[in-house]
Amino acid sequence: xxxxxxxxxxxxxxxxxxxxxxxxIKDVLExxxxxxxxxxxxxxxxxxxxxxxxxxxxYDGSGMDTISYVLAMEELSKIDASVSxxxxxxxxxxxxxxxxxxxxxxxxxxxxxxxxxxxxGAFLLSEPEAGSDATSQRTLxxxxxxxxxxxxxxxxxxxxxxxxxxxLIAQTHPDKKHKGINALIVDKDTxxxxxxxxxDKMGMRSSDTHSxxxxxxxxxKANRIGDDGFxxxxxxxxxxxxxIGIASQALGLAxxxxxxxxxxSKERKAFGxxxxxxxxxxxxxxxxxxxxxxARNLCLKAAWLKDNHLSFGIASAMxxxxxxxxxxxxxxxxxxxxxxxxxxxxxxxxxxxxxxKLTQIYEGTSEIQKIVISRxxxx
Amino acid sequence: xxxxxxxGNVPDxxxxxxxxxxxxxxxxxxxxxxxNPWDELALTRALExxxxxxxxxxxxxxxxxxxxxxxxxxxxxxxxxADEAIRVDADPKDAFxxxxxxxxxxIGFDLxxxxxxxxxxxxxxxxxxxxxxxxxxxxxAVSGIQLENGxxxxxxxxxxxxxxxxxxxxxxxxxxxxxxxxxxxxxxRGIMMARxxxxxxxxxxxxxxxxxxxxxxxxxxxxxxxxxxxxQAKELIRLLHEEAKVL
Numbered sequence: 321x322x323x324x325x326x327x328x329x330x331x332x333x334x335x336x337x338x339x340x341x342x343x344x345i346k347d348v349l350e351x352x353x354x355x356x357x358x359x360x361x362x363x364x365x366x367x368x369x370x371x372x373x374x375x376x377x378x379y380d381g382s383g384m385d386t387i388s389y390v391l392a393m394e395e396l397s398k399i400d401a402s403v404s405x406x407x408x409x410x411x412x413x414x415x416x417x418x419x420x421x422x423x424x425x426x427x428x429x430x431x432x433x434x435x436x437x438x439x440x441g442a443f444l445l446s447e448p449e450a451g452s453d454a455t456s457q458r459t460l461x462x463x464x465x466x467x468x469x470x471x472x473x474x475x476x477x478x479x480x481x482x483x484x485x486x487x488l489i490a491q492t493h494p495d496k497k498h499k500g501i502n503a504l505i506v507d508k509d510t511x512x513x514x515x516x517x518x519x520d521k522m523g524m525r526s527s528d529t530h531s532x533x534x535x536x537x538x539x540x541k542a543n544r545i546g547d548d549g550f551x552x553x554x555x556x557x558x559x560x561x562x563x564i565g566i567a568s569q570a571l572g573l574a575x576x577x578x579x580x581x582x583x584x585s586k587e588r589k590a591f592g593x594x595x596x597x598x599x600x601x602x603x604x605x606x607x608x609x610x611x612x613x614x615a616r617n618l619c620l621k622a623a624w625l626k627d628n629h630l631s632f633g634i635a636s637a638m639x640x641x642x643x644x645x646x647x648x649x650x651x652x653x654x655x656x657x658x659x660x661x662x663x664x665x666x667x668x669x670x671x672x673x674x675x676x677k678l679t680q681i682y683e684g685t686s687e688i689q690k691i692v693i694s695r696x697x698x699x
Numbered sequence: 700x701x702x703x704x705x706x707g708n709v710p711d712x713x714x715x716x717x718x719x720x721x722x723x724x725x726x727x728x729x730x731x732x733x734x735n736p737w738d739e740l741a742l743t744r745a746l747e748x749x750x751x752x753x754x755x756x757x758x759x760x761x762x763x764x765x766x767x768x769x770x771x772x773x774x775x776x777x778x779x780x781a782d783e784a785i786r787v788d789a790d791p792k793d794a795f796x797x798x799x800x801x802x803x804x805x806i807g808f809d810l811x812x813x814x815x816x817x818x819x820x821x822x823x824x825x826x827x828x829x830x831x832x833x834x835x836x837x838x839x840a841v842s843g844i845q846l847e848n849g850x851x852x853x854x855x856x857x858x859x860x861x862x863x864x865x866x867x868x869x870x871x872x873x874x875x876x877x878x879x880x881x882x883x884x885x886x887x888r889g890i891m892m893a894r895x896x897x898x899x900x901x902x903x904x905x906x907x908x909x910x911x912x913x914x915x916x917x918x919x920x921x922x923x924x925x926x927x928x929x930x931q932a933k934e935l936i937r938l939l940h941e942e943a944k945v946l
Binding site: 327328330331332335338339342367368369370373377382383384 | 771774775778881884885886887888890891893894
């Protein structure tokens with residue numbers, strides 16, 4: 321067993337840290353307040369190779385492993401989870417699925433600009449009445465011979481407005497239930513697509529989230545990923561990979577909150593000494609550190625399994641559930657350690673706490689992860 | 700034109716400095732190593748020059764004196780865009796020793812960049828010594844460098860102002876902050892390519908260092924701040940006189 325990172329992995333971690341701590345930090349509070357999309361930052365980190373980290377260089381990706389991806393996601397998320405969710409969706413939901421299951425033509429046309437970050441992707445699965453219950457897709461993709469006719473509404477779509485390419489999950493054969501679902505590649509400017517208003521969210525406010533409405537939208541058959549009826553399986557596999565991204569994001573929120581708490585407790589004085597000298601604070605830090613380390617190990621284990629082409633679905637569910645839950649706990653404790661200062665925006669930890677909440681909800685709630693894990697235990 | 704950038708391998712600037720038991724050597728245990736910040740800025744400027752005037756700069760080489768573990772620092776320089784690296788396989792004993800080793804490999808370059816000092820021992824000596832050993836001209840405290848049609852324009856800070864010089868090649872430029880805005884972050888493609896770039900290991904020459912370290916001392920810890928109420932001027936004078944001993 322080897323816990324050492326390679327030189328390249330450490331360089332990527334440092335590159336992500338440098339960008340986050342030098343650039344993202346400058347305007348993260350302002351973007352949070354104004355719910356402003358970080359277009360310049362996404363362009364910059366695309367130039368560094370972060371938007372298609374694990375994609376083969378022959379499709380303009382960076383050709384890195386998933387361990388590097390975990391390290392980079394943690395560093396970006398310590399400072400700005402809005403940026404890291406854009407990175408995560410593009411990398412592990414959109415690029416991963418396209419590279420694994422797309423045809424060569426689809427990869428040339430759609431994967432290349434997504435992997436290089438020239439374009440951004442979005443993953444359209446959730447519906448107003450199909451969140452955790454992803455089998456109940458109501459969006460219809462009727463088979464019309466050489467095209468699908470799509471009607472329906474998708475909800476909570478990250479990158480909905482900024483994306484150029486959508487991966488749409490829709491029902492073609494309702495009688496076959498989830499075996500009738502298809503995954504389609506959709507150009508956002510196809511006639512008949514409209515967006516709902518920008519969702520005014522509690523956290524991750526500078527990522528753009530909208531509902532997306534489809535009215536008689538024609539999608540060429542050539543844009544279907546895999547065989548007819550493969551869509552649900554496709555979505556589940558993409559989500560397995562996506563969970564590693566969001567687990568690493570949750571890890572970054574927790575470790576970022578821990579780092580801020582350590583620094584603050586060594587500066588802030590109460591009762592004649594720095595608060596780190598009070599055992600009530602020191603013990604909190606110790607408990608937070610153990611949780612962060614556990615989450616990191618779970619994320620890296622899932623990444624290692626994926627890199628070694630081993631089954632990683634359960635490991636990624638464990639990483640996602642644990643990291644998201646401890647992110648909520650650790651960020652809440654960070655606010656407590658900061659006291660009144662923790663409750664104001666300038667000190668960042670209240671934002672990390674708001675953002676941590678979403679990691680327990682999206683890309684499979686903590687409860688859904690427990691279903692995945694327990695079903696595997698009990699099968 | 701060929702450019703050489705000297706690369707110091709130094710502890711991360713946030714390192715908590717410790718020494719060994721007899722205080723004669725820095726305790727490198729658990730230390731993270733980085734490119735000396737001044738050298739990193741020099742490399743950044745060299746890369747900018749190559750990109751803006753690529754017709755005349757054919758390659759940027761980086762060089763250091765250090766053992767095999769310093770190669771990761773050199774590879775970071777390769778990852779951000781240097782074309783090849785040279786490592787003189789020796790422990791950097793003192794400035795003269797380092798300059799003498801570098802003088803063996805710094806031959807045939809038109810322009811050499813040296814950071815004004817290194818953030819570990821802050822000796823500020825290698826650049827000047829190397830220029831002497833190579834018998835080429837050098838200019839210190841360089842805060843700007845432009846290359847126009849093969850001729851070099853140098854800006855340097857002087858007392859109360861700045862100076863602009865036209866310089867001939869070959870030249871060793873000892874650069875300070877301001878030479879480039881901020882160091883570059885390596886792109887992943889660069890990180891992946893770094894390992895395939897040429898890294899030459901050179902055998903050190905026999906040379907005696909001019910200095911040896913007797914012992915290191917950490918600075919005394921900062922005394923805590925004392926607040927004196929605004930109506931207690933006499934007490935302030937007493938403290939400045941008796942405790943701080945500045946009056």
